[in-house]
Every structure is written in C-alpha cells, then in structure tokens.
Amino acid sequence: GENVEQHPSTLSVQEGDSAVIKCTYSDSASNYFPWYKQELGKGPQLIIDIRSNVGEKKDQRIAVTLNKTAKHFSLHITETQPEDSAVYFCAAIIFGNEKLTFGTGTRLTIIP
Amino acid sequence: NAGVTQTPKFQVLKTGQSMTLQCAQDMNHNSMYWYRQDPGMGLRLIYYSASEGTTDKGEVPNGYNVSRLNKREFSLRLESAAPSQTSVYFCASKSTSGGTGELFFGEGSRLTVL
Numbered sequence: 001g002e003n004v005e006q007h008p009s010t011l012s013v014q015e016g017d018s019a020v021i022k023c024t025y026s027d028s029a030s031n032y033f034p035w036y037k038q039e040l041g042k043g044p045q046l047i048i049d050i051r052s053n054v055g056e057k058k059d060q061r062i063a064v065t066l067n068k069t070a071k072h073f074s075l076h077i078t079e080t081q082p083e084d085s086a087v088y089f090c091a092a093i094i095f096g097n098e099k100l101t102f103g104t105g106t107r108l109t110i111i112p
Numbered sequence: 113n114a115g116v117t118q119t120p121k122f123q124v125l126k127t128g129q130s131m132t133l134q135c136a137q138d139m140n141h142n143s144m145y146w147y148r149q150d151p152g153m154g155l156r157l158i159y160y161s162a163s164e165g166t167t168d169k170g171e172v173p174n175g176y177n178v179s180r181l182n183k184r185e186f187s188l189r190l191e192s193a194a195p196s197q198t199s200v201y202f203c204a205s206k207s208t209s210g211g212t213g214e215l216f217f218g219e220g221s222r223l224t225v226l
Contacts, residue, residue, distance in 0.1 A: 001171075006154070009152070032213055034213065034214070034215075036215075041219070041220075042219055042220075043116070043202050043204075043217030043218050043219050043220055044155070044202070044215075044217050045217070046214045046215070049212075049213070049214075089154060089155060093213070095213055096208075096213075098143060098145075098160050098162055098168070099157055099160070099170060099171075100157070100215065101157075102147075102154045102155040102156075103154055104152060104153060104154040105154050105155075
C-alpha cells in the first residue's frame with residue numbers, strides 16, 4: 001500500500017516569513033495529493049490539492065509543488081500570519097479510490 | 113449546514129467496556145470513513161464505507177466494528193475497549209459523484225480507556 005512520509009514534524013517561523021513542509025510518497029500510481037489543515041480542537045480541513053498532471057498550484061499565500069519523478073510534493077506558505085498556526089497533513093491517493101493515506105503531520109507555529 | 117456530526121465529543125471508558133461512536137452527515141455523500149489520530153502517527157484509516165450497505169477494512173481495523181445504518185449514518189463500535197484504543201477518532205465523508213475528492217471531517221471524539 002501507499003506510504004507517505006512528512007517532514008518536519010514541528011516548524012516554527014517568524015510572522016511574515018515563509019514556511020515549507022515536504023512529503024514523499026511510495027506508490028507511483030498515486031495521482032492526487034491534498035493538504036489538510038487542522039486547527040486546535042477541530043477536524044482537518046482541505047486547504048489545497050494538486051493532481052499529477054500539473055507541477056504547481058497556487059491559492060493566494062499557499063502553493064503546492066509536485067515532482068512526480070522524485071515522488072515528492074511540498075506545501076509553501078508565504079507571508080505567514082498567526083492564523084496559519086496549526087497542524088498540517090499531506091496525503092496521497094489514486095483519485096477515485098477510497099483509502100487516502102496521510103503523512104504524520106507538521107505542527108506549524110508562527111512566532112509574532 | 114451541520115456537515116459531519118460526531119457524538120460523543122468526549123468519553124472515558126474502563127478496559128473491557130464497550131461503546132459506540134456515532135457519525136452522521138447531511139451532505140448526501142456516498143462514502144464515509146473512520147480515522148484515528150495519535151501523536152506522531154498522523155491519521156490512520158480504521159474502516160470505510162463506499163456506499164450504503166458496504167463496509168471495508170482500513171489500515172487498523174482490529175478491535176473495531178462498524179455499521180453503515182443508512183446513507184447518512186456510520187457508527188464505530190468498540191466491543192471490549194483496550195488502553196491502546198485511547199485516541200481521537202474522526203469521522204469523514206466524501207462525495208463520489210463528480211466530487212473533488214475532498215474529505216469533510218467531523219470535530220472528533222476524544223476517547224480515553226483506563
């Protein structure tokens with residue numbers, strides 16, 4: 001089955017700086033890579049996703065890049081704000097399948 | 113919109129006791145899931161139901177049973193709770209008809225087994 005590794009497990013950045021979270025996946029057939037944000041006491045919520053037919057996707061301050069050859073994808077958050085503090089999960093799946101495999105999560109702390 | 117609703121939010125059990133976690137969604141989604149979240153382990157799939165009347169094992173099904181009562185409701189049962197089942201449990205749902213692949217999560221149920 002799919003295996004997703006995520007790094008780092010914790011990340012602290014100054015407000016206004018950028019944050020990068022990296023993930024690798026094992027199954028070359030996976031073609032859909034979502035990122036979820038979990039705020040304290042809440043369930044995870046989708047913030048951005050990418051399919052394997054594109055290399056990069058942006059949505060305001062967040063972007064995701066995908067390197068299919070290396071089986072590697074990353075989340076980039078620019079101009080970080082206090083509300084970006086949360087736990088972030090990457091995931092991978094063959095689109096249309098049921099078993100979404102999550103990474104182990106990154107706790108991001110924005111320092112004011 | 114309520115989205116995905118889980119009950120209870122908190123529960124403390126003694127080893128060997130049984131309980132059922134309830135989940136309901138009001139988005140007319142076909143697929144429903146139960147995940148557990150443990151520190152350093154991420155979210156691990158326990159069971160899922162791709163449609164009403166069907167259920168399948170995920171990554172960590174041992175010690176659990178599920179019931180897809182109807183399209184809206186998907187329950188998770190612990191028949192004889194063990195301390196290793198202390199965790200936060202999340203129910204989620206997904207549309208499979210023209211959907212984006214997005215999972216919608218409930219707010220979680222925190223279970224402690226003493």
